[in-house]
Amino acid sequence: xxxxxVTPRIRGFVCTTAHPEGCARMVDWQIETARAGAxxxxxxxxxxxxxxxxxxxxxxRIAGAFRYGMGSLxxxxxxxxxxxxxxxxxxxxxxxxHVRAREAGLPAETLNGDAFSRELLEQVTDRxxxxxxxxxxxxxxxxxxxxxxxxxxxxxQSVLKTVGDPYRIQSINLANGLIEPYDLEPxxxxxxxxxxxxMGGADLRRWVxxxxxxxxxxxxxxxxxxSYLGPEVTWPVYRHGTIGRAKADLEVTCSSLDARLRxxxxxxxxxxxxxxxxxxxxxxxxxxxxxMSLLFDVMKARGTHEGPIEQAIRLFDTHLAxxxxxSTDAEGRIRLDDLEMAPEVQAEVMHLWxxxxxxxxxxxxxxxxFQRYFRELFGFDVPGLDYDxxxxxxxxxx
Ligand code: NAD
Numbered sequence: 001x002x003x004x005x006v007t008p009r010i011r012g013f014v015c016t017t018a019h020p021e022g023c024a025r026m027v028d029w030q031i032e033t034a035r036a037g038a039x040x041x042x043x044x045x046x047x048x049x050x051x052x053x054x055x056x057x058x059x060x061r062i063a064g065a066f067r068y069g070m071g072s073l074x075x076x077x078x079x080x081x082x083x084x085x086x087x088x089x090x091x092x093x094x095x096x097x098h099v100r101a102r103e104a105g106l107p108a109e110t111l112n113g114d115a116f117s118r119e120l121l122e123q124v125t126d127r128x129x130x131x132x133x134x135x136x137x138x139x140x141x142x143x144x145x146x147x148x149x150x151x152x153x154x155x156x157q158s159v160l161k162t163v164g165d166p167y168r169i170q171s172i173n174l175a176n177g178l179i180e181p182y183d184l185e186p187x188x189x190x191x192x193x194x195x196x197x198x199m200g201g202a203d204l205r206r207w208v209x210x211x212x213x214x215x216x217x218x219x220x221x222x223x224x225x226x227s228y229l230g231p232e233v234t235w236p237v238y239r240h241g242t243i244g245r246a247k248a249d250l251e252v253t254c255s256s257l258d259a260r261l262r263x264x265x266x267x268x269x270x271x272x273x274x275x276x277x278x279x280x281x282x283x284x285x286x287x288x289x290x291x292m293s294l295l296f297d298v299m300k301a302r303g304t305h306e307g308p309i310e311q312a313i314r315l316f317d318t319h320l321a322x323x324x325x326x327s328t329d330a331e332g333r334i335r336l337d338d339l340e341m342a343p344e345v346q347a348e349v350m351h352l353w354x355x356x357x358x359x360x361x362x363x364x365x366x367x368x369x370f371q372r373y374f375r376e377l378f379g380f381d382v383p384g385l386d387y388d389x390x391x392x393x394x395x396x397x398x
Contacts, residue, residue, distance in 0.1 A: 004393055047072040049141060095398070135218060192245050223268065255331075
């Protein structure tokens with residue numbers, strides 16, 4: 001037993017501690033949300049989630065398992081507890097998921113390691129052959145700053161830069177909550193290529209190729225990979241930035257994989273454009289925390305705000321569940337960002353965006369609410385928990 005009082009240690013967009021019970025409560029809350037309105041007889045099926053421990057990947061796994069009764073294999077890259085530090089939030093989330101999956105009799109397994117590596121892919125195919133069997137749904141939800149190409153051994157680092165001319169954008173300094181200009185540097189051609197190598201479609205292609213070759217995609221299997229478009233004010237950093245180039249590459253990859261899967265197994269592969277939500281990955285993108293702070297209040301006031309679990313539920317209910325086919329825009333993309341991008345929502349957010357300053361942020365409490373979402377990612381600020389009580393931090397992943 002190793003009990004301790006756990007407090008948040010936050011620096012900017014990084015929190016180096018996580019509260020196991022707080023994480024478990026957040027997982028429970030997502031499970032409850034997924035179960036509400038679930039089919040009376042969940043159809044089951046088999047789900048593989050790459051990036052299964054936090055954010056969109058975790059929510060997708062919960063929706064598949066606890067709403068549709070799917071057995072799941074998860075892949076994540078999380079830090080175990082040590083003598084000096086708690087485990088990462090994704091570690092505790094995964095532990096909590098496994099506890100509940102066992103209670104519910106849902107098959108669940110998780111492999112913790114580098115999804116970009118050959119070894120991890122081999123472990124996944126071995127596990128599928130030995131246990132779960134061919135999968136019906138593959139969710140690709142990795143967000144990583146680097147990737148080592150398993151063929152060449154070369155390591156690529158992604159950068160968050162703009163493409164073309166330098167650009168000054170307003171942003172929140174997450175350390176002090178003040179609005180500051182952020183100068184986006186233009187990326188070099190090599191930096192663009194490296195970011196595409198990390199977050200583009202190459203790794204998804206490798207997974208789909210390997211699973212197809214191993215007969216581990218069931219007839220009609222659906223593959224979905226996540227992306228974001230967002231409003232024009234964020235385009236210099238997102239859509240027209242290095243990350244946008246990588247996502248464009250992911251889209252091209254998905255449409256060619258879609259054609260292949262249709263022919264080979266009657267399956268599909270789509271990008272799903274999701275809503276902006278607070279995660280470790282999105283908090284790191286300049287300007288996006290400020291935009292989200294304003295957006296969430298507008299969407300909440302209209303009753304249209306969604307978090308990851310509501311988005312994942314909508315994805316399964318409308319596009320991925322047995323008997324459903326993905327409905328897409330003209331570019332073949334599933335659109336879960338419709339409520340965020342509704343013209344009246346965007347008009348209101350842009351009105352705020354154009355006049356926001358430190359006083360307005362403080363007066364509305366918008367950033368404070370953003371910070372609360374951020375702390376919740378690590379199990380802090382969860383209502384009803386006594387944070388002065390020591391808790392067990394040495395928990396297994398599964
Ligand atoms: P996140 O940081 O919450 O999750 C990332 C996941 O990837 C974690 O499970 C982590 O363990 C795993 N991971 C990272 N590197 C790995 C590696 N090398 N091997 C195995 N697992 C690894 O991120 P998120 O915000 O949920 O993003 C997931 C996807 O959703 C990304 O493609 C992102 O672009 C997309 N998306 C995010 C948002 C948003 O607002 N957060 C919006 C739309 C789309």
